[in-house]
Amino acid sequence: MSGGFAQRAREALGNQQLHIALDRTTAQLVVRRAAGLASLEDADRVRDRARASKMQLLHTLADSLRAFEARLVENGARVHWAETAADANRIIVEIATKAGVRRVAKSKSMASEETHVNGAFERAGIGVVETDLGEYIVQLAGDRPSHIIMPIVHMTREQVGRVMAQRLAVPYSDDTQTLARYARAQLREEFLQADMGLTGANFGVVENGAICLVTNEGNARMVTTLPRVYVVLMGIEKLVPTMADLDRFLKLLARSATGQKLTAYTTLVRGPRRSGDDSGPDQMHVVLLDNGRSKILAGETAEILGCIRCGACLNACPVYRSVGGHAYGDVYPGPVGSIVTPGIRGLAPFAELPSASSLCGACREVCPVRLDIPRMLLALRHEAVEHTRQPAALRMGLKLFARVASRPRLYRAATAVVRRVLRSRARDGWIRRAPGMASGWTRFRDLKAPAAETFETAWRRRAAGRTS
Amino acid sequence: MSGARDAILGRVERAVRTGRIPSAPPHDRDEDGGTRADGDARRGAPDSARLQERFVLEARALGVETYVEPTAAAVCDRLRTLIAGLRVLAWNPDGLPYDCGSIVDGALLGSSPRADQARAEVGITACHGAIAETGSLALVAGPGCSPTVSLLPPFHVALVRPEDLHERFIDFVTARADALAQSSNCTFVTGPSRTADIELSLTIGVHGPGRVAIVIGP
Amino acid sequence: MMDRKLTAILASGAERLVSCDLGCLLHLEGGLRRRGAAIKVQHLAELVDEALE
Numbered sequence: 001m002s003g004g005f006a007q008r009a010r011e012a013l014g015n016q017q018l019h020i021a022l023d024r025t026t027a028q029l030v031v032r033r034a035a036g037l038a039s040l041e042d043a044d045r046v047r048d049r050a051r052a053s054k055m056q057l058l059h060t061l062a063d064s065l066r067a068f069e070a071r072l073v074e075n076g077a078r079v080h081w082a083e084t085a086a087d088a089n090r091i092i093v094e095i096a097t098k099a100g101v102r103r104v105a106k107s108k109s110m111a112s113e114e115t116h117v118n119g120a121f122e123r124a125g126i127g128v129v130e131t132d133l134g135e136y137i138v139q140l141a142g143d144r145p146s147h148i149i150m151p152i153v154h155m156t157r158e159q160v161g162r163v164m165a166q167r168l169a170v171p172y173s174d175d176t177q178t179l180a181r182y183a184r185a186q187l188r189e190e191f192l193q194a195d196m197g198l199t200g201a202n203f204g205v206v207e208n209g210a211i212c213l214v215t216n217e218g219n220a221r222m223v224t225t226l227p228r229v230y231v232v233l234m235g236i237e238k239l240v241p242t243m244a245d246l247d248r249f250l251k252l253l254a255r256s257a258t259g260q261k262l263t264a265y266t267t268l269v270r271g272p273r274r275s276g277d278d279s280g281p282d283q284m285h286v287v288l289l290d291n292g293r294s295k296i297l298a299g300e301t302a303e304i305l306g307c308i309r310c311g312a313c314l315n316a317c318p319v320y321r322s323v324g325g326h327a328y329g330d331v332y333p334g335p336v337g338s339i340v341t342p343g344i345r346g347l348a349p350f351a352e353l354p355s356a357s358s359l360c361g362a363c364r365e366v367c368p369v370r371l372d373i374p375r376m377l378l379a380l381r382h383e384a385v386e387h388t389r390q391p392a393a394l395r396m397g398l399k400l401f402a403r404v405a406s407r408p409r410l411y412r413a414a415t416a417v418v419r420r421v422l423r424s425r426a427r428d429g430w431i432r433r434a435p436g437m438a439s440g441w442t443r444f445r446d447l448k449a450p451a452a453e454t455f456e457t458a459w460r461r462r463a464a465g466r467t468s
Numbered sequence: 469m470s471g472a473r474d475a476i477l478g479r480v481e482r483a484v485r486t487g488r489i490p491s492a493p494p495h496d497r498d499e500d501g502g503t504r505a506d507g508d509a510r511r512g513a514p515d516s517a518r519l520q521e522r523f524v525l526e527a528r529a530l531g532v533e534t535y536v537e538p539t540a541a542a543v544c545d546r547l548r549t550l551i552a553g554l555r556v557l558a559w560n561p562d563g564l565p566y567d568c569g570s571i572v573d574g575a576l577l578g579s580s581p582r583a584d585q586a587r588a589e590v591g592i593t594a595c596h597g598a599i600a601e602t603g604s605l606a607l608v609a610g611p612g613c614s615p616t617v618s619l620l621p622p623f624h625v626a627l628v629r630p631e632d633l634h635e636r637f638i639d640f641v642t643a644r645a646d647a648l649a650q651s652s653n654c655t656f657v658t659g660p661s662r663t664a665d666i667e668l669s670l671t672i673g674v675h676g677p678g679r680v681a682i683v684i685g686p
Numbered sequence: 687m688m689d690r691k692l693t694a695i696l697a698s699g700a701e702r703l704v705s706c707d708l709g710c711l712l713h714l715e716g717g718l719r720r721r722g723a724a725i726k727v728q729h730l731a732e733l734v735d736e737a738l739e
Contacts, residue, residue: 021667024667024668025667025668028668029668048493051492052492052493053492055489055490055491055492056492058484058487058489059484059489059491060484061480061484062477062480062481062484065476065477065480066477075652076652081472081473081476082472083472083475083476087472131675132665133663133665133666133674134663134665134666137665137666150664150665150668151665152665152666155666156667157666157667157669160666176666176667176669176671177671177672179666179671180663180666180671180673180674183674184673184674184675187675188586188675191675192582192583192586208648208649216661216662216663216664216674217661217662217663217674217675217676218619218661218674218675218676218677219674219675221615221619221655221675221676222619222675224653225615225616225619225653226582226616236476236480243638243641243642244638247636247637247638247641250637258664260658261526261601261602261658262602262604262637262656262658263658264657264658264659264660264661264662264676265655265656265657265658265661265676266604266655266656266658267653267654267655267656268648268653268654268655269652269653270648270649270651270652270653270654271652272652273652274610274650274651274652276610276611277609277610277611277614277652278577278578278579278611278614278616279578279609279614279615279616280609280615280652280653288476290476290479294476294479294480294483295479295483296487297480297483297484297487297489298479298482298483298486298487299486299487299488300488301488302483302487302488302489303488303489303490318687318690319687322687322690358687372490430716430719441716442716444688444717444720445688445713445716445717445719445720446715446716446717446719446720447712447716448712448715448716
C-alpha cells in the first residue's frame with residue numbers, strides 16, 4: 001500500500017476503466033435497494049426495530065457473548081476467543097494442523113479478510129481456496145476486493161475473462177455465464193476435496209447459538225456440508241438476540257445489499273453433524289474475534305458495531321463512487337470503512353479516511369440500521385486533529401484562527417483586510433485566481449468575491465433604518 | 469485460552485461504560501422480549517389458498533418452475549416427466565410424500581459415496597416448510613434428508629404439501645422450533661443459485677442448482 | 687464529484703439552482719462560472735424573498 005488516501009484517490013480518478021465499472025454497478029445497486037425496501041411492508045418500523053435491537057445488544061454485549069457461547073457448546077461446537085488477528089490465525093491453523101487438514105475451502109468472510117488468514121494457511125503449507133466467485137477471481141488475479149458484497153466491482157468482464165484464461169488455461173470468454181461455468185467446474189473439485197471449511201458469520205443468534213450464513217451462489221452451503229472440519233471466524237459484535245430479530249435483519253440485509261427479498265440461500269448451522277446424518281462436519285469450531293472491537297465499543301464510534309455489512313453506504317457515497325474501494329487502503333472501504341478501519345488498525349495511519357467524505361449524509365439515509373455515520377466521521381476528524389500529528393502549517397494556522405476568531409475586534413479587522421485583498425482581485429464580483437491559502441479553491445472553480453459590507457453591518461444598518 | 473476469553477469479556481464490560489452507544493427508544497423495542505414479529509396485530513391467519521397463491525407468485529418471480537397438481541397421481545406423473553432420463557439423487561424414499569417413493573427406487577441417496585452423488589443430474593426432496601412471502605423452501609438436515617441432495621445436482625425438484633406452507637420465516641421458525649433444535653443445519657432455498665459478481669449481470673447456477681422446480685400436491 | 691453534479695444540473699435544463707447550504711452554493715456557483723454557464727444560483731431565502739416582493 002503506497003501513499004495515502006489522497007494519492008490513491010488521485011490515481012483512481014484517472015482510471016477510466018474503473019469509472020466505467022463503478023458507474024455501471026453502484027448506480028444500479030442504489031436503484032435496486034430502493035425498489036427492495038419499497039417491497040417491505042412497514043420498512044421504517046422494521047429499520048427502527050433492527051436498530052433498537054442492535055443497540056440494546058451492544059449495551060449488554062458481554063452477557064450476550066456468554067449466553068451465545070453456552071448455546072454453541074450445547075450444540076456441540078468448540079468455542080475459541082481471539083484477541084487479535086494474529087491470535088485468530090494461529091488458532092485456526094492449529095485446528096487445521098491437529099485435524100490433519102491439507103486443503104481449506106473458504107466462503108466469503110470479511111473477518112478472515114481482516115486477519116489475512118490465507119497467508120497464515122499458506123505459511124503452514126495448507127492450501128486455501130476462495131469459493132465466492134468474486135473472491136475466487138480476486139485470488140486468481142492476486143488482487144484485492146474493493147467492495148463488501150461485490151469484491152470485483154472494479155473489474156470489467158473482459159478483465160475477468162483474461163484472468164481466467166491465463167490462470168485456468170481455459171479459452172478466453174467475456175460471457176458471464178461461461179465464466180461462471182468455468183468457476184463452477186474448478187471449484188466443485190475443491191469443495192469435494194477440502195478437509196476444512198471456513199466461513200464468517202452474517203449473524204450469530206444468541207437465543208439458540210445458530211450461525212446464520214447467506215450466499216446467493218451456494219458456496220457457504222458447500223463449505224458447511226462437505227468438509228469434515230468446519231470453522232467459523234466471527235467478530236464479537238455479529239450477534240442478534242432472537243430469531244425474530246434475525247428475521248428482520250435478513251429482510252433488511254438482502255434488500256439493502258442487492259434488492260432481493262431474501263438471499264438465495266440462508267443457512268442456520270447449529271453444531272456438527274448429529275447421529276444418523278449423512279453429511280455435515282465431524283467437528284465445528286467458532287472463533288470469536290475482538291481485534292479492536294472492544295476498543296471501538298469504548299469510544300465515540302461504538303455505534304458502528306451495529307453494521308451488518310450490506311454495502312449500501314458504499315453504493316450511495318459520492319466519494320466511493322468516484323474513487324472505488326482500493327483508495328481506502330484496507331479491507332473495509334467506503335463510509336463504513338472510514339470508521340471501522342481506524343478503529344481496528346489505529347487512527348494514525350488512516351487519519352485521512354474520516355475526511356474522505358463530504359458529510360452529505362447519503363450513507364445515513366440508506367443504512368438499514370440507521371447508523372449515524374456522518375456524526376462518527378466528525379468525531380474521528382476531531383480525534384485525528386487532537387491526537388495525531390498534523391502538518392505544522394495547519395497546526396499553526398488553526399491556532400492562529402482560534403485566537404483571532406475568539407476576539408471580536410481583531411476578527412473584524414482581520415476579515416476587513418481579507419475582504420479588501422480579495423475584492424481587489426475580483427472582476428465582475430468573481431476571482432479566477434485566488435492568492436495564498438485560497439489558491440486551492442480556484443484550481444477547479446471560481447471564487448465569489450466577498451460582499452462590500454459584512455452581513456453584520458448590513459443587518460445593523462437595516463435594523464437602524466427600521467427603528468428610526 | 470480462558471485468558472483471552474476473560475480479557476475480551478472484561479474489556480467489553482468496561483467499554484460499554486464509556487462507549488457512545490445510542491439508547492434505543494422504548495417503543496422500538498419488542499414489548500415481549502423479541503418473540504413477536506412486526507405487524508402481527510393487524511393480521512389474521514391467511515387462508516391456505518391465499519398462502520399457496522402467494523408462494524407460487526413469489527417462487528415464479530425468482531425463476532422457479534412451479535406446478536400445482538390436483539391429485540397424488542398427478543404429482544407422481546409430473547415428477548416422472550421432470551426426471552425422465554436423468555440420474556437421480558434423492559432423500560430417502562419413505563420421506564417423500566404422495567407415495568412418490570417408488571419412482572425414485574434405485575436412486576442415489578445421501579448415504580451413497582460423495583463422488584457418485586456429485587454426478588447426479590437431479591436431486592429430489594420434500595420440504596419441512598415453504599415460506600409464502602419469499603417463495604422459499606425450508607430444508608432441515610436429518611436422517612434421510614441430506615443437504616447434498618438439494619445442493620450438488622444442477623437441477624432440484626421439491627415436493628410441497630399445502631400443510632407445509634407458512635406465511636413468514638418467523639411463522640415457520642416458531643411452528644417447527646423442535647425440528648430446528650434437533651438438526652445441525654437448516655437451509656432456506658429461495659430460487660436457483662445465482663451471482664451478479666461480474667458487472668452485476670445475473671448468472672444462474674454457480675455452485676448450487678441452476679434449475680429449481682416445485683411440485684405442489686393436494 | 688463537482689463535475690458530475692454540474693453536468694447533471696446543466697443537462698436538466700434548469701434555469702435556477704437553489705440550495706440552503708452556503709458551502710454548496712459557493713462551490714457549485716464557482717464551478718458553473720468556471721464553465722461559463724449562465725444558470726442562476728440562489729439561496730432558498732433569496733428565492734423566498736424574491737417571491738414575496
